[in-house]
Amino acid sequence: MATRFNxxxxxSFDLVRGRVDLGGEHVLVPADALVDxxxxxxxxxxxxxxxxxxxxxxxxxxxxxGDGAQASLEDVLEHLGGELALxxxxxxxxxxxxxxxxxxxDGGPFGQQLDRLLGAVLEGSLQRSFGxxxxxxxxxxxxxxxxxxxxxxxxxxxxxxxxxxxxxxxxALTRLQKQAGVA
Amino acid sequence: xxxxxxxGKLQGxxxxxxxxxxxxxxxxxxxxxxxxxxxxxLPATPPVAPAPTPAPVYVAPPPPxxxxxxxxxxxxxxxxSPMPAEVDVQxxxxxxxxxxxxxxxxxxxxxxxxxxxxxxxxxxxxxxxLDSEVSEVRVTTATREAVEVTxxxxxxxxxxxxxxxxxxxxxxEVTEGTPQPATTDVDIDFDDHEEQPPAxxxxxxxxxxxxxxxxxxxxxxxxxEVPIKTPPPESGPQEAPLATxxxxxxxxxxxxxxxxxxDIPTREPAIAAPGPTPEQLGQTIDLEEARGPSLELxxxxxxxxxxxxxxxxxxxxxxxxxxxxxxxxxxxxxxEALSELEAHRRSLEDDIPPPxxxxxxxxxxxxxxxxxxxxxxxxxxxxLAPEVVARPAAMGTPETFASVRxxxxxxxxxxxxxxxxxxxxx
Numbered sequence: 162m163a164t165r166f167n168x169x170x171x172x173s174f175d176l177v178r179g180r181v182d183l184g185g186e187h188v189l190v191p192a193d194a195l196v197d198x199x200x201x202x203x204x205x206x207x208x209x210x211x212x213x214x215x216x217x218x219x220x221x222x223x224x225x226x227g228d229g230a231q232a233s234l235e236d237v238l239e240h241l242g243g244e245l246a247l248x249x250x251x252x253x254x255x256x257x258x259x260x261x262x263x264x265x266x267d268g269g270p271f272g273q274q275l276d277r278l279l280g281a282v283l284e285g286s287l288q289r290s291f292g293x294x295x296x297x298x299x300x301x302x303x304x305x306x307x308x309x310x311x312x313x314x315x316x317x318x319x320x321x322x323x324x325x326x327x328x329x330x331x332x333a334l335t336r337l338q339k340q341a342g343v344a
Numbered sequence: 345x346x347x348x349x350x351x352g353k354l355q356g357x358x359x360x361x362x363x364x365x366x367x368x369x370x371x372x373x374x375x376x377x378x379x380x381x382x383x384x385x386l387p388a389t390p391p392v393a394p395a396p397t398p399a400p401v402y403v404a405p406p407p408p409x410x411x412x413x414x415x416x417x418x419x420x421x422x423x424x425s426p427m428p429a430e431v432d433v434q435x436x437x438x439x440x441x442x443x444x445x446x447x448x449x450x451x452x453x454x455x456x457x458x459x460x461x462x463x464x465x466x467x468x469x470x471x472x473x474l475d476s477e478v479s480e481v482r483v484t485t486a487t488r489e490a491v492e493v494t495x496x497x498x499x500x501x502x503x504x505x506x507x508x509x510x511x512x513x514x515x516x517e518v519t520e521g522t523p524q525p526a527t528t529d530v531d532i533d534f535d536d537h538e539e540q541p542p543a544x545x546x547x548x549x550x551x552x553x554x555x556x557x558x559x560x561x562x563x564x565x566x567x568x569e570v571p572i573k574t575p576p577p578e579s580g581p582q583e584a585p586l587a588t589x590x591x592x593x594x595x596x597x598x599x600x601x602x603x604x605x606x607d608i609p610t611r612e613p614a615i616a617a618p619g620p621t622p623e624q625l626g627q628t629i630d631l632e633e634a635r636g637p638s639l640e641l642x643x644x645x646x647x648x649x650x651x652x653x654x655x656x657x658x659x660x661x662x663x664x665x666x667x668x669x670x671x672x673x674x675x676x677x678x679x680e681a682l683s684e685l686e687a688h689r690r691s692l693e694d695d696i697p698p699p700x701x702x703x704x705x706x707x708x709x710x711x712x713x714x715x716x717x718x719x720x721x722x723x724x725x726x727x728l729a730p731e732v733v734a735r736p737a738a739m740g741t742p743e744t745f746a747s748v749r750x751x752x753x754x755x756x757x758x759x760x761x762x763x764x765x766x767x768x769x770x
Binding site: 274313 | 752754755756757758760761762763764765766767768
């Protein structure tokens with residue numbers, strides 16, 4: 162049984178030295194400035210940047226959870242969500258569509274932009290926490306929430322192709338499970 | 345204003361009079377009084393002085409400045425000059441005529457329009473503080489009589505043109521301040537003379553009332569001559585010919601009508617009064633009273649039994665209830681039913697409650713007489729409610745029949761993650 166997420170002392174501000182410590186030195190950066198930077202950096206650089214952020218968060222989650230293989234859905238959601246909240250990346254949610262794992266983020270700092278950055282953060286955190294190579298595919302986005310499917314590389318490419326052809330994300334998830342012989 | 349200007353103004357006035365004289369005389373209404381130019385300063389000039397000629401001259405009283413101004417303007421009226429202000433002077437404000445001294449001029453002598461030997465213009469009098477800004481005076485006459493006098497004066501003074509007619513403004517200019525007695529050139533006889541018919545008129549004057557009535561009757565008959573034949577429909581509505589013979593209405597008695605008041609009937613006699621006519625009243629016969637015993641109407645007796653409803657035609661009255669289930673008393677039951685009737689009779693006897701065990705006291709309820717053994721034959725009763733077949737209770741529990749679909753309930757996050765990664769779409 163994992164302990165509850167306790168963010169006390171997670172962030173320390175050394176005002177004398179002018180530093181912010183969150184399991185390492187961090188920098189408070191305006192969100193819009195980061196958006197402009199990521200726009201000019203390119204997709205691969207944004208993905209790498211996001212994976213770096215997620216890896217750091219996953220490492221802290223793994224430290225708290227201990228044996229991650231026995232962690233329940235609620236435990237992982239609580240700790241991983243807590244870490245993303247400390248980073249200021251929004252509120253994490255979890256959905257299960259049959260056998261498909263869907264993670265949602267509400268109230269991200271970037272509005273309807275840089276969803277690829279958020280997906281990369283999720284990929285890096287899950288890879289670092291549970292040792293699985295996974296891909297986050299954006300299913301749908303509204304003004305408040307963005308929804309990602311966590312799947313393999315081949316599954317991510319097919320779902321992205323279906324979504325690009327106009328298929329709804331619900332139908333895409335159903336088709337994905339039908340082709341896998343599950344549904 | 346200089347003398348030359350005054351002379352020029354008078355010449356212009358005469359030219360306008362001559363121009364108007366060429367126009368045909370008519371009864372058109374006089375134009376409204378027009379404004380004419382006046383000297384810049386309107387002095388309260390004294391009345392026109394008597395002319396040196398022996399003709400008597402109108403002597404205006406000393407009076408209101410407006411009257412004097414008009415005389416002055418008449419004597420010196422150059423062409424209208426545009427000035428900034430206008431002053432309307434109503435002649436109604438003139439004091440009463442009685443206050444003025446009557447003119448000494450004889451009636452035969454017209455008042456000269458222009459006095460050639462007019463004395464020099466008096467000095468302007470600023471008594472009324474009329475400065476040079478008041479340059480135009482609009483005079484309005486309110487008396488018709490002054491106009492007539494003025495016409496005579498103008499005719500006498502101007503050229504001998506008989507058809508001279510002055511406009512309203514001209515007349516005012518001349519005669520203002522000289523209200524004359526009501527004398528008119530045109531005599532309007534307001535006496536109500538009877539219009540005489542022309543010589544060619546066919547009207548004849550009746551010498552007496554009888555002749556007039558007879559002539560009216562003839563005219564009426566002549567007007568009522570209508571064609572006997574029915575005109576074509578396109579000829580419009582036609583008057584129907586008068587009825588003749590027995591149906592014709594009686595001719596009115598003219599002499600009788602003349603003796604008293606004449607009532608003009610507003611409607612046809614047949615429609616107006618349904619009662620007898622005055623002629624018929626004299627021929628009334630009084631009927632004798634009926635002979636024999638007098639009859640009186642008795643009160644209406646309420647009908648004891650309601651009569652059967654009238655059967656309408658093409659309807660058949662259904663038989664009554666008594667004809668439905670009754671049997672003749674002499675009718676005997678069939679022999680095969682005797683055993684059943686006997687059994688039924690015995691069962692009824694068994695239903696009679698036994699007498700009370702205690703014979704000392706009578707029961708409060710005495711058994712009634714034995715019922716009459718009449719078995720009414722009734723038709724089969726109609727079903728009042730549907731027959732309900734109760735559903736037997738369900739056996740077992742509902743969850744026994746639940747879906748057999750396989751459910752995926754991951755016990756850990758890693759299990760769900762692995763299952764999701766397994767969905768590769770192959």
